[in-house]
Amino acid sequence: VSPSPPSSARIYDYYLGGKDNSEADRQAAEQVLRQIPEARFAARANRRFLVRAVQALAGLGVDQFIDLGTGLPTSPNVHEVARETLPDSKVLYVDNDPVVSAHNRALRSTRDGILSLDMDIRNTDALPQDPDVRELLDFTRPVGVLMIAVVHLLSAGEARAALDSVLRWLPDGGYLVLSAATIDGMSDEQIHEIADAYENAELRTTGLTRSDFVHLFDGLDLLPPGITSLGKWRAKEPDPKSLACHCGVARFTR
């Protein structure tokens, strides 16, 4: 693990109780935890939402997934969840952190139908032209695109641009799975402290409001129950806490 600077993937790994993080990552994570003590709980709730959302899409017959801002491999990974329902599911993992890409490439060497791509998700226009991606995925059939716990690391404008880029190539009948932390109710000082921690990780985040997040679904058909707090989307036992994190799954019709 490279000692510095911190990275958002390794900060998140620390929230999840992982071992792939350095002292600099832990310091940045603790700076965020001082402002959002429930960040650890939220990270786990995010992973549980990922599992429920992928299960729901696999149940609808979706067997191709693109995980944008994938993070370090965390079990169960998207391919493991999808393949419980549809064993031939294909998964493209995308991230712009070289450490994350290296870990995900290692997964590829042991399993068919998995690919790791190093790309900035703020503009994925070139993604469907990549020869390896074309070999893996069939863009004439539905694809499920995940952006989990990542758009809040972008500005509201960048998040919108990232979505618009996906919608330029997402096949008709594809799905979008989104979750993000939101800043409503936080003081300017809290927002500044969080932004400062992530700035060390070379991310300039100003945070998203709930309204910014809701607007990302404009023009898409939300699946029931719509946009919810993270722990409540189709949860058998909904988390009693209402976290300042929201999620939703929507269908795209061209």
Ligand SMILES: C[S@@+](CC[C@H](N)C(=O)[O-])C[C@H]1O[C@@H](n2cnc3c(N)ncnc32)[C@H](O)[C@@H]1O
């Ligand atoms: C908080 S982690 C979320 C990981 C995973 N989606 C999950 O929910 O478990 C955010 C990930 O997004 C990646 N990321 C952040 N900004 C990105 C960008 N502009 N392009 C590609 N990946 C990005 C980071 O490297 C990190 O791995």
